[in-house]
Amino acid sequence: YIPKDNPTCISSIIPILKRLENNRNHKALVVDDSVTARRYVRSLLERQYIAVVEARNGDHALEVIKKEKDITLVITDYSMPERDGVSLIKELRRTNQQGQLAIIGLSASDEAALTAKFLKAGANDFLKKPFNQEEFYCRLHSTLNILDSERRLYHHANKDYLTQTWNRRYFFEHSLAKRHKGPRCLALLDIDFFKKLNDTYGHHIGDMVLIELANTLQIYFPDALVARFGGEEFCILYGNSSLVFHQRLEALIQDIADTELNILNQAIQYTISLGVVNADANIHELIRRADKCLYQAKSAGRNQLVL
Ligand code: GH3
Ligand code: MG
Numbered sequence: 001y002i003p004k005d006n007p008t009c010i011s012s013i014i015p016i017l018k019r020l021e022n023n024r025n026h027k028a029l030v031v032d033d034s035v036t037a038r039r040y041v042r043s044l045l046e047r048q049y050i051a052v053v054e055a056r057n058g059d060h061a062l063e064v065i066k067k068e069k070d071i072t073l074v075i076t077d078y079s080m081p082e083r084d085g086v087s088l089i090k091e092l093r094r095t096n097q098q099g100q101l102a103i104i105g106l107s108a109s110d111e112a113a114l115t116a117k118f119l120k121a122g123a124n125d126f127l128k129k130p131f132n133q134e135e136f137y138c139r140l141h142s143t144l145n146i147l148d149s150e151r152r153l154y155h156h157a158n159k160d161y162l163t164q165t166w167n168r169r170y171f172f173e174h175s176l177a178k179r180h181k182g183p184r185c186l187a188l189l190d191i192d193f194f195k196k197l198n199d200t201y202g203h204h205i206g207d208m209v210l211i212e213l214a215n216t217l218q219i220y221f222p223d224a225l226v227a228r229f230g231g232e233e234f235c236i237l238y239g240n241s242s243l244v245f246h247q248r249l250e251a252l253i254q255d256i257a258d259t260e261l262n263i264l265n266q267a268i269q270y271t272i273s274l275g276v277v278n279a280d281a282n283i284h285e286l287i288r289r290a291d292k293c294l295y296q297a298k299s300a301g302r303n304q305l306v307l
């Protein structure tokens, strides 16, 4: 109900509507040894369009979260048999930071400093049972708002704005953080005569070609790390068999060269060149070598890969 003579009321309801819309992207795990308590929290969440799964104690929660990969929020009781809420949070925080998984503690216990215990273990917030329903919603919303902001921030920091592939920053952070053992494959890809394509058809069509190429790369390499390295250069890092990798790259070169794209009623055809390495070396060394190969592929006439 929005009174017609009070427009401020409309502006104040917009954030709430946005929150409710975003709630559909969340899934909560409610952990409590009391069935009644679980059902109550479930009903509060479901009224806000948040999907809910339940667990009866900390250990059970760890099992459920392993199976249900898309849980974004955990609401947990403190005292439970087998594993209590604080121990559960400590375990969850070993692999999930606050920006990836939100946790709210709940407890009826009068134990001194329980709030601090929950927060120190890594909970985003805490409520004492019995809680006021409005307070529950306020804390839930502020927790989810922060989580959504963190996810947006992560997305903007790590994804390329134009093509939505990983960006250079993510590529290096990811490939350096993971201490890979053994050989791996890396390909540097560069579009041939892209400047000419831009000059002929316009920059916006060039942009759409980049988006098309990025989508094609995701289809060919769903199991590899694909990143936009700069302008019209992409990098593909692959951890498995080099034979499969080479076969797929050859097929990709052919596919791109044979495909006539229709972009804004313009028939567009282009080719790509690749430098490819397979070695047991650090990422900088792999890139240096692949770049040399790419240079050779260009000199040798483009539309090909050099190993
Ligand atoms: P080569 O075959 O030697 O690679 O020639 P090339 O013209 O592709 O190479 P060059 O590196 O000289 O040019 C790359 C061009 O890519 C220059 C730049 O205008 C264009 N470019 C870089 N980023 C973007 C982008 O985001 N969108 C569009 N449309 N063009 C871009
Ligand atoms: Mg309990």
Ligand code: MG
Pocket: 190, 191, 231, 232, 233
């Ligand atoms: Mg280039």
Ligand code: MG
Pocket: 190, 191, 192, 193, 194, 195, 232
């Ligand atoms: Mg180029």
